Amino acid sequence: MTVSSTARRHHDPGFLAIAILKLVKGALLLLLGIGTLSLLDKSVMAHVADWAHTTQIDLHSRILQKLLIKLGMARNRDLVLISGTSFFFAALLLTEGVGLLFEKVWAEYLTFVITGSFLPIEVYELTRRVTTPRVAVLTLNALVVAYLALRLQQRAMAKRRARAASIWRIDRDGTCAENGGRRERTSPPPS
Numbered sequence: 001m002t003v004s005s006t007a008r009r010h011h012d013p014g015f016l017a018i019a020i021l022k023l024v025k026g027a028l029l030l031l032l033g034i035g036t037l038s039l040l041d042k043s044v045m046a047h048v049a050d051w052a053h054t055t056q057i058d059l060h061s062r063i064l065q066k067l068l069i070k071l072g073m074a075r076n077r078d079l080v081l082i083s084g085t086s087f088f089f090a091a092l093l094l095t096e097g098v099g100l101l102f103e104k105v106w107a108e109y110l111t112f113v114i115t116g117s118f119l120p121i122e123v124y125e126l127t128r129r130v131t132t133p134r135v136a137v138l139t140l141n142a143l144v145v146a147y148l149a150l151r152l153q154q155r156a157m158a159k160r161r162a163r164a165a166s167i168w169r170i171d172r173d174g175t176c177a178e179n180g181g182r183r184e185r186t187s188p189p190p191s
Contacts, residue, residue, distance in 0.1 A: 011103065012103065012151070014147050014151070015100045015101075015103055015108075015151075016100075016101070018100055018111065018144055018147070018148075019096075019097045019098075019100035019101040020097070021097075021140075021144075022093045022094070022096045022097030022100065022111070023093070023094060023097035023098070023101070025093050026089075026090045026091075026092075026093030026094035026096075026097055027090075027094075029086045029087075029089050029090035029093060030086070030087070030090040030094070032082075032083075032086045032090075033082075033083045033084075033086030033087040033090060034083075036079050036082045036083035036086060037079070037083045039079050040076055040079055040080070092114065095107075095110070096110055096111045096114065099111075105155070108148055108151065108152055108155075109152070111144070111148060112145060112148040112149065112152060115141050115144050115145050115148070116145045118141060119138070119141060119142060119145065122134065122137060122138040122141060123138065126138055
């Protein structure tokens with residue numbers, strides 16, 4: 001049995017792109033949280049040293065030394081805070097992504113509000129130091145907010161038009177039925 005092309009549901013490519021972006025960011029933050037929790041184990045530095053020895057990386061290289069120092073200096077409280085924050089934002093991003101993937105209206109509003117709330121912080125960070133990644137993140141998030149604002153406005157306008165059309169039903173003979181009762185049209189329907 002084949003499904004006709006008119007019966008297929010067409011997904012909004014903008015929502016799909018934003019959903020994929022949110023899902024990827026959520027997955028990365030989830031991995032960061034798990035990785036940070038793994039650092040709570042004191043044997044992690046030993047594993048890094050074993051890994052470096054196995055892959056024949058010089059244990060006296062400055063990069064590896066800095067990594068080992070950072071791993072050793074991170075306090076458990078800091079690691080728990082970082083992992084907890086990562087898990088929280090991962091859950092938020094994954095919720096947004098799944099909601100947008102299924103084109104839920106609540107996900108549009110949630111993504112619009114949350115992404116828009118980070119724009120002032122991103123602008124502030126950009127004023128402190130301009131870097132390419134910061135400019136890219138600000139631009140991408142501004143585009144997401146602008147697209148969602150446009151789509152939410154279009155949805156609100158369509159809802160208003162549908163409500164107006166249900167109030168002012170115009171019959172074929174030019175008479176207008178308002179709120180279920182018939183009477184002659186005295187004024188044009190609202191647009």
